[in-house]
Amino acid sequence: MTPLExxxxxxxxxFRQPTAGYCGPYAQANLVILPQAHAHDFLLFSQRNQRACPLLAVGEPGQWNLPRLGADLDIRSDTPGYNIYREGQLTEQTYALHEVWRDDMVVFAIGCSFSFEHMLLEAGIRLRHVEQRRNVAMFCTNIRNHPAGPFAGEMVVSMRPMKAVDAIRAIQITSRYPAVHGAPVHLGDPRLIGIADIMQPDYGDAVEIMPDEIPVFWACGVTPQEAIRHARLPLVVTHQPGYMLVTDILNSSLAAF
Amino acid sequence: MTPLExxxxxxxxxFRQPTAGYCGPYAQANLVILPQAHAHDFLLFSQRNQRACPLLAVGEPGQWNLPRLGADLDIRSDTPGYNIYREGQLTEQTYALHEVWRDDMVVFAIGCSFSFEHMLLEAGIRLRHVEQRRNVAMFCTNIRNHPAGPFAGEMVVSMRPMKAVDAIRAIQITSRYPAVHGAPVHLGDPRLIGIADIMQPDYGDAVEIMPDEIPVFWACGVTPQEAIRHARLPLVVTHQPGYMLVTDILNSSLAAF
Known part of the structure; x- marks a missing residue:
């Protein structure tokens, strides 16, 4: 199946299910959609927190077709699940946005770790959560985001346990992909970034860490959803975590070199 | 002399002279300063044209001290020369901005190739224009910028002639520095990017290309000044090319990996 299909x-x-494992060579995107009045602040938040919010594309106000992301794409209907936040509260989950869409809505498409996981797997690095068909483990940290307007909060990270030699290689590989979170933000002792119990993730599923492995932490695309909850804006739309927008962008085309 | 000094x-x-050769280990910055009304469009232009406009920092409206760039810094007086554009025309060149500064001015600090030149020289790659104490050769191209609001135009590039082995190494090194233009955008035949005569640069000084060398082209921080001229906004301030803001940011700290 192609991304367009x-x-x-x-x-x-x-198709109304998580998108993990589909269209592997193509980038999937986190979505944040909000009114133009808050677009500059969110763009600034993204610029200041690029590890968590690397932008694949930003639309014009009211623009629901983003050719940069894919052919014949309609952002209002082509993602298998949307979260609607009102005043910072998740109030609705929908399959389409035609009822909430407005002419001043601005779309932000943010890179997703599925892209670099594809590159890691292609490089022969094993990922336990993939082998065990679980969601990746994600944690709130004490790493403060750089604020912009109403957006602030702390970074959310995803964690993958690896042998040191694989961790070093994974750093090299993911460094090539700043558009999909880039290099890790931490490795080793989870407490140093405010994680009290590595077996109790805040999102996703726990994953075992073997004695010869270290946890490696990447900035996560859930970070903006945390920031949105704290910002308490009248209206913000996101994708549902795991239910991503599948783009026509080849992961390999995102390599910085 | 430290950057602060x-x-x-x-x-x-x-000190009222070009900053090339001063505080070599520290990043110097291109400046664009414009009213808040145009800040979102310029931020978007930078996001869409990151090779030419990699942002080191963006201020809040009216913020003239940017701690992210340096200690005790006053953007209104700490750059050795400013260009003031009105309706797209360069109308004044000044040593300070106190008379034009307004509470809605937003500062954009953009990475500068001086940073990656420092890294290339440290790696033993010879740069002819540095050895000959000339300004780097810069050219207008036919590579169109991605438009955002009133900002558009074509990319300006800088060119450095190199032996192939040095060009390959320079690609590897500069790829590590996306915050200061990153990897080259072209190498080889200048005509393929709309440059008719490589000995007639649009900015800076011509530099000889030896028979065993190829020209290597990087996106250049003069690109936004071209875009500003075409945008014909009522008021925009920039640095004078070559008269850069010297920051406290170590070039080595900008390495992506």
């Missing part, structure tokens, strides 16, 4: 199945209602 | 000499009027 998948998006068309999403649009028709035939 | 240099900035204090600039502020007192004792």
């Amino acid at each position: 998948l998006r068309q199945q999403v649009r028709s209602g035939a | 240099l900035r204090q000499q600039v502020r007192s009027g004792a």
Whole structure:
């Protein structure tokens, strides 16, 4: 299935499930959609917190087709699940945005770790959560985001346990992909970034760490959703975590070198 | 002389000259300063044209001290020369901005190739324009910028002639520094990017290319000044090319890995 075929199945209602494992060579995107009045602040938040919020594309006000992301794409219907936040509260989950869409809505598409996981797997690095078909483990940290307007909060990270030699290689590989979170932000002792219990993730599923492994932490695309909850804006739309927008962008094309 | 000492000499009027060759280990910055009304569009232009406009920092409206760039820094007086554009025309060149500064001015500090040149020289790569104490050769190209609001135009590039082995190494090194233009955008035949005569640069000084060398082209921080001229906004301030803001940011700290 091509990304276009998948998006068309999403649009028709035939595909309503997490997108992990689909269209592997192509980048999937986190979404933040908000009114133009807050767009500058969120763009600034993204600029100041690029590890967590690397932007693949930003639309014009009211623009729901983003050719940069894919052919015949309609952001209002081509993602298999949306979260609608009002005053910082998750109030609705929907399959389409036609009812909440407004002419002043600005779309932000943020890189996703599925892209670099694809590159790690291609390089022969094993990822336990993938082998065990679980969601990656994600944690709130004490790493403060650089504030911009109402957006602030702390960074959310994803964690993958690895042998040191694989961790070093994973740093080299992911460094090539700043558009999908880039290099890790931490490795080793979780307490140094405010994680009290590595077996109790805040999002996703716990994953075992073997004695010859260290945890490696990457900035996570859930960070903006944390910032959005704290910002308590009248209206913000995101994707549902795991239910990503599948783009036509080849992961390999995102390599910085 | 430390960056702070240099900035204090600039502020007192004792230093009014190009900054090339000063405070080599520290990043120097291109400046764009414009009213808040145009800040989102310029931020978007920078996001969409990161090779030419990699942002080191963006201020809040009215913020003239940017601690991210340096200690005790006053953006209104610490750069040795400013260009003031009105309606797209360069109308004044000044040593301070106190008379034009407004509470809605937003500062954009953009990475400068002086940073990666320092890293290339440290790696033993010879740069002819540095050895000949000339300004680097810069060219307008036919590579269109991604437009944002009133900002558009074509990319300006800087060119450095190198032996192939040095060009390959320079690609590897500069790829590590996306915050200061990153990897080259072109190498080889200048005509492929719309440069008719490589001995007739649009800015800076011509530099000889030896038979065993190829020209290597990087996106250049003059690109936004071209975009500003075309945008014809009522008021925009920049640095004078070559008269850069010297920051406290170590070039080595900008390495992506």
